[in-house]
Amino acid sequence: MTAVPPSPLAAKARRVAALIRKEGWQIVRDPSSFAIGVVLPLMLILLFGYAMSLDVKHVPIAVVLEDPSAQGREIAASFQLSSYFNTRVTRSMAEAQEEMLSGEIDGIVRVPADFARRVAQGDGQVQLIVNGIDGNTARIVEAYAAAAVAQSGARLDAEGQDDSASGGQATVESQLWFNSANDSRYFLVPGLIVLIITLIGAFMTSMVVAREWERGTFEALFVTPVRTDEILLGKTVPYFLLGLGGMLLSMAAAKFMFHVPIRGSLTALMGVSMLYLLVSVATGLLISSSLKSQFLSSQVTLLVTFMPALMLSGFIYDLRSVPLAIRLISYLVPARYYVILLQTLFLAGDVWSVIWPNALILAVVAVVLLALTRRATRKSLG
Amino acid sequence: MSVGSGVPVIEGRKLAKSFRGPGKQLVQALDDVSFAVMPGTLTALVGPDGAGKTTLIRLMAGLMIADAGELTVLGFDVKGDPQAIQDRIGYMPQRFGLYEDLSVQENLDLYADMHGVSAQDRRARYPMLMEMTALGPFTRRLAGKLSGGMKQKLGLACTLVRAPDLLLLDEPTVGVDPLSRRELWDIVSRLVREEGVPVLLSTAYLDEAARCEHVMVLHQGKLLSQGPPSAVSGLADGRVFDVQSDGGEPARELQARLLDEPDVLDASPEAGRVRIVRREGAPEDPGAGSAGLRFSPVPARFEDGFMVLLQPNAGQAGPAKDDAADMKLEHPPAADAGQPVIEVDKVVKRFGDFVAVDQISFQIRRGEIFGLLGPNGAGKTTTFRMLCGLLRPTSGGLKIAGADLKRSPASARQKIGYVAQKFSLYAQLSVAENLDFFASAYGLYGARRRQRIDWAMAQFQLGPIANQLGGQLPGGYKQRLATAAALLHEPDILFLDEATSGADPLARREFWRRITALAQQGVTVIVTTHFMVEAEYCDRIAILDSGRVLAQGSPAEIRARGATASNAQPTMEDAFIAVIEAARAPSPNERAA
Amino acid sequence: MLASLRRILALIRKEILAVLKDARTRNMLLIQPVLQCLLFGYAATLDLNNVPYAVLDRDRSTASSALLAKLDGSGVFHRIANLTQADQMKRLIDNQTVLLVIQIDPDFQRRLSAGEDAPVQMIADGRNSNTAGAALGYAGAAVDSFNADWRADHGLPPSPITVSPRAWYNANLETRWNLIPALVGTITLMSTLMLSALSVAREREEGTFDQLLVTPFRPVEIMAGKAIPAMMIGVVQATNALLVAQLWFRIPFAGSYVTLYVGLILFLLAAVGIGLFVSSIAATMQQAMLYAFVTIMPFSLLSGLTTPISSMPAVMQDFTLINPLRYAIDLVHRVYLEGVGLDRLTPDLWPMAIIAAVTLSAAAWMFRNRLE
Structure with missing residues (x-):
């Protein structure tokens, strides 16, 4: 019937194009792809960009002023002036303790009755009680409180007390490279990009091969001239493109909404992001074609991609401080390498000695995963 | 076609294939199967559920590899080069294989692209396919929104985007109404006749097998017979009789009685009479000892021969027929036969603008078997769901056993049993756990619950499989378990929604035997079915289309509506099609406009 | 019921x-x-216990050694390099070899002995500013502890106001x-x-x-x-x-x-x-x-x-x-x-x-x- 048989390569290209088009229609018509592809990324951008912050501000505390002397009031004032604290001044320790017990405040600064007298003796003591449940916050509160007290100490000194005897001390001049403003968004937002790419790339893809098995559509498709690699290509390309959209969206949000600087080259940033996207898509495809059940593969995907990307990638928690066993596991998490790349390319610049090895690892992982997927998908019902 | 007329298009030699079953034991799906399919022929593959039909077709399509034996398709070795076969054949799996979120046109285009059909070939081929399948007006509709029959036709069209060298169809007519079934058959036979494409299809409808040139009968993985259908029907030659009662005994009761006769191999009601197949070696005179019955010999059909062929092997497929007949209820419904138990009065159901059920009315009396027939999308399922209380009618009156299901649900639902179209018990629970749960759900407890579960286990022979998971049972057992669960609380009314869809003839026979036994004890039964022969078991039938009742009455009354000058003794299927077509034909004023 | x-x-x-x-x-x-x-x-865990750091000690005095001993003994820091030139710093931080570099000026001990404040520079990798901030906090605590020792050893009075912190419910934070x-x-x-x-x-x-x-x-x-x-x-x-x-x-x-x-x-x-x-x-x-x-x-x-x-x-x-x-x-x-x-x-x-x-x-x- 066919007049001129097309060349095998042209026929192959046409089949792949048809499969991609088909997948595209399915994406457009499935409301759940809208949910994962658009709603979730936007939600994550909002949550990470606006809601989540590790910066400690407005901690509710009470200053118990048992010594209403000038020195005591000076201490209270330095807490009231600090933006780190929401300070309430009281006279009664019992009242403050009650508030602490009922969870209304997270710290008590107690200026004892003999404070002024002891300051005069060079031995003034301020008691600080913090709610230690959130150890991280508590530690920051302690540091801020010490700073506030030191400030008032300095003011007291300046008010003409003789300081020749107090002597010098080692002082810390700290510089935070790459994030001099110490803005936690600078590391949360690149981390967010990891989560979004993982989610679109892997979570969504994890269902699409299993869906064809569950709905029985593969059976009819298999008995056509289509080859396995064409089916896989037809699955990889559309979800890769979709992930690219999510990736650009979150990069734009990072740059223009949250003003995180991009100090490395855009080409390198795009290049490594596409590599990681490919790794994510390949992970989703591999899980999906091995398990052949939408429910199971989406659960497994969440468990092996999203959770590790959140917990074991070094994005929030420092991997140098975890036990060896966990650190070894973290080397198996591709997100780990991508987090290093993102943090470097966003904040440090084109540090090629960091970029090349990590990018190479991602590339190798992508190739291995795709090869495994190719093996797991066979035109056979077994 | 390229294949010479003398060389078989498919040839299998000593094929074997086994699978790991649920209990890790090996199940032999195909055993020593050898056959040949000749070019240009229409071949049917028939056999009961689990006979190995789908496995054999999948082997031919290169989707599975046989454990042993040789299989060549179109001259290619399946094991060596499945792709070469897949490049050349058309295959429609049992589950359509359509992308439901793609439109009709998009599905067609996808398969045309897969097969590398050029644009000019498409221009020639598409109009032909559209004409053949009558899908022309629906090209933009999503495949998921099509009715069952239309989906099958689209599936077929997708495999025919280019002329295949061979067409494999796995149960293309399951769950399809008689009208669509006839249309599908027209397409297939035209293909064989006009284009010379060899077609192999599997089917549960034995009348379809009779229309093929070549039939292969599979049973428990073994090929029992292959050849022209006449070879199978010939097995029953001289043993088939039409039985009529002088005393006016209803065909259904006569059928049940005759089935119990030792000489009778098979009996089925047909056109108000009963058709029987006698066992081999039965006494010469069929009428001896049966006073008041008139026996007239009739030519054997494929189905008769099929029963003869399978009966010696039926040991495992179904219980001995006496068990099925002994469906004694402990507390049969009160004997006020003839009282209406279901009253449907001008019921309307709308979904948005769409009127699914339009002013239907009927009454069903106690102890009746009532059949609800109609093409796909006629409103049967909607009506059924309203009767069971799963849907609320938009307007109209609906009374079940004197109660409004929506108002006094618990007590009214206590009186009904429901067997859904698809297996709808818990797949993760064992047979015993399923029964236990449904017994409790119906408020049975303590000794009474124990007693009822024992009854169900005994009546449906579920004892040996009590610990198997519901989801892993073979089709026939699922059916039995579902019916058992629906009968635990001895309901007054039993709802059966396409309960025999896809079931093989043996399982259907067994199923109907239980149902008629229940009806005799006063249980009211409402069924929907696509098997028109099953309508013969009903006391009364209503035919629905487009949400309206087109005809209502006894099987004889309905059949009479199909009578034409050329066909004085129409079958139920003839009558059904006549009723639907008469209603669908444009009325004179419409034609004028 | x-x-x-x-x-x-x-x-x-x-x-x-x-x-x-x-x-x-x-x-x-x-x-x-x-x-x-x-x-x-x-x-x-946000607690740090293995922070790699490098030192550029230009003083090489007893005071600077005492300060570094405080850091090394804290159980948090892990010194992996002693630098000799400032330009070595960038590579170590860029490659994430170290999280922190501590730079001590040549006049560190002299200034302390003269009763002047002696600055210690700490440069942290801010790519994860949370970790960096925590590391700086730990380092600051080590410096405080060094100061207290220094004052005690040189007969100076302790600072006029001290904070005595106590954490309820989770004493070790x-x-x-x-x-x-x-x-x-x-x-x-x-x-x-x-x-x-x-x-x-x-x-x-x-x-x-x-x-x-x-x-x-x-x-x-x-x-x-x-x-x-x-x-x-x-x-x-x-x-x-x-x-x-x-x-x-x-x-x-x-x-x-x-x-x-x-x-x-x-x-x-x-x-x-x-x-x-x-x-x-x-x-x-x-x-x-x-x-x-x-x-x-x-x-x-x-x-x-x-x-x-x-x-x-x-x-x-x-x-x-x-x-x-x-x-x-x-x-x-x-x-x-x-x-x-x-x-x-x-x-x-x-x-x-x-x-x-x-x-x-x-x-x-x-x-x-x-x-x-």
Whole structure:
């Protein structure tokens, strides 16, 4: 019937194009792809960009002023002036303790009755009680409180007390490279990009091969001239493109909404992001074609991609401080390498000695995963 | 076609294939199967559920590899080069294989692209396919929104985007109404006749097998017979009789009685009479000892021969027929036969603008078997769901056993049993756990619950499989378990929604035997079915289309509506099609406009 | 009434059987929480114990050595390089070989001896500013400790005002003490919400829901029969996580189990209410799972588990008021670590009760009206 048989390569290209088009229609018509592809990324951008912050501000505390002397009031004032604290001044320790017990405040600064007298003796003591449940916050509160007290100490000194005897001390001049403003968004937002790419790339893809098995559509498709690699290509390309959209969206949000600087080259940033996207898509495809059940593969995907990307990638928690066993596991998490790349390319610049090895690892992982997927998908019902 | 007329298009030699079953034991799906399919022929593959039909077709399509034996398709070795076969054949799996979120046109285009059909070939081929399948007006509709029959036709069209060298169809007519079934058959036979494409299809409808040139009968993985259908029907030659009662005994009761006769191999009601197949070696005179019955010999059909062929092997497929007949209820419904138990009065159901059920009315009396027939999308399922209380009618009156299901649900639902179209018990629970749960759900407890579960286990022979998971049972057992669960609380009314869809003839026979036994004890039964022969078991039938009742009455009354000058003794299927077509034909004023 | 109870009981039995029969589901529900607790208990720590750093000591005096000894002895810092030139610094930080570089000027000891302040420069890799900030904090503490020693050794009076800090409930400020009890709430929320969201959707997809509806079950009975097993599994999961916290991580339990379980049951009721509501609007399992996921995500991120609620903008803080996990984490913390009683927990209890009441009645209403 066919007049001129097309060349095998042209026929192959046409089949792949048809499969991609088909997948595209399915994406457009499935409301759940809208949910994962658009709603979730936007939600994550909002949550990470606006809601989540590790910066400690407005901690509710009470200053118990048992010594209403000038020195005591000076201490209270330095807490009231600090933006780190929401300070309430009281006279009664019992009242403050009650508030602490009922969870209304997270710290008590107690200026004892003999404070002024002891300051005069060079031995003034301020008691600080913090709610230690959130150890991280508590530690920051302690540091801020010490700073506030030191400030008032300095003011007291300046008010003409003789300081020749107090002597010098080692002082810390700290510089935070790459994030001099110490803005936690600078590391949360690149981390967010990891989560979004993982989610679109892997979570969504994890269902699409299993869906064809569950709905029985593969059976009819298999008995056509289509080859396995064409089916896989037809699955990889559309979800890769979709992930690219999510990736650009979150990069734009990072740059223009949250003003995180991009100090490395855009080409390198795009290049490594596409590599990681490919790794994510390949992970989703591999899980999906091995398990052949939408429910199971989406659960497994969440468990092996999203959770590790959140917990074991070094994005929030420092991997140098975890036990060896966990650190070894973290080397198996591709997100780990991508987090290093993102943090470097966003904040440090084109540090090629960091970029090349990590990018190479991602590339190798992508190739291995795709090869495994190719093996797991066979035109056979077994 | 390229294949010479003398060389078989498919040839299998000593094929074997086994699978790991649920209990890790090996199940032999195909055993020593050898056959040949000749070019240009229409071949049917028939056999009961689990006979190995789908496995054999999948082997031919290169989707599975046989454990042993040789299989060549179109001259290619399946094991060596499945792709070469897949490049050349058309295959429609049992589950359509359509992308439901793609439109009709998009599905067609996808398969045309897969097969590398050029644009000019498409221009020639598409109009032909559209004409053949009558899908022309629906090209933009999503495949998921099509009715069952239309989906099958689209599936077929997708495999025919280019002329295949061979067409494999796995149960293309399951769950399809008689009208669509006839249309599908027209397409297939035209293909064989006009284009010379060899077609192999599997089917549960034995009348379809009779229309093929070549039939292969599979049973428990073994090929029992292959050849022209006449070879199978010939097995029953001289043993088939039409039985009529002088005393006016209803065909259904006569059928049940005759089935119990030792000489009778098979009996089925047909056109108000009963058709029987006698066992081999039965006494010469069929009428001896049966006073008041008139026996007239009739030519054997494929189905008769099929029963003869399978009966010696039926040991495992179904219980001995006496068990099925002994469906004694402990507390049969009160004997006020003839009282209406279901009253449907001008019921309307709308979904948005769409009127699914339009002013239907009927009454069903106690102890009746009532059949609800109609093409796909006629409103049967909607009506059924309203009767069971799963849907609320938009307007109209609906009374079940004197109660409004929506108002006094618990007590009214206590009186009904429901067997859904698809297996709808818990797949993760064992047979015993399923029964236990449904017994409790119906408020049975303590000794009474124990007693009822024992009854169900005994009546449906579920004892040996009590610990198997519901989801892993073979089709026939699922059916039995579902019916058992629906009968635990001895309901007054039993709802059966396409309960025999896809079931093989043996399982259907067994199923109907239980149902008629229940009806005799006063249980009211409402069924929907696509098997028109099953309508013969009903006391009364209503035919629905487009949400309206087109005809209502006894099987004889309905059949009479199909009578034409050329066909004085129409079958139920003839009558059904006549009723639907008469209603669908444009009325004179419409034609004028 | 009795018949109704019997039916609910039958449904509960069936649900539990169905869940526990499948080995994959069983593992997912019972073993996974324990593994998560263990993994996160070790992985999710903001405490530093292995900070690689480099030193550019231009003074090479006894004072600078004493200062570095403080750092090396802190158990947090791990010196991996002694630099000789400032330009070596950049490479080490860029490549993430070190997190921190400490630079001591040549006149360090001289200035201290002269009674002047002597600056110590600390350069940290701010790519993860949280870790860097914490490392600087630890380093600052080491410097303070060096100062105190220096003053004592040189007969100087201590500084006029000192702060004597004390942390209640978690004296060593261990992140794990905060995290593991919070995980009790988070893990049970995830699985009870998923479980209840999927249970009805699965029945709907498999056709068993219709079968259930034609039996004498009332919608409320079905809801109860679905809610109670999910809650029972939630209680078992919470118990598993609590056991890990106490027996493995040895976090001391300060409160009363009765109080804790009363609070948890109220929380589970709210979680199941949300799950059943999701279930009532989802048509398929896939939808149910997605909706559940989209719900769980903001709930767990805005619960105070990863970042403190008080640091969030006001709008987001308001949003957390409808988040049951927020209350559950607070409740578990306060009972587990602070040991407070029910009387002090009312601010956590009544919002959860309201959430449960609203979601459960919304789900019941949806079930009754979504039979069409």
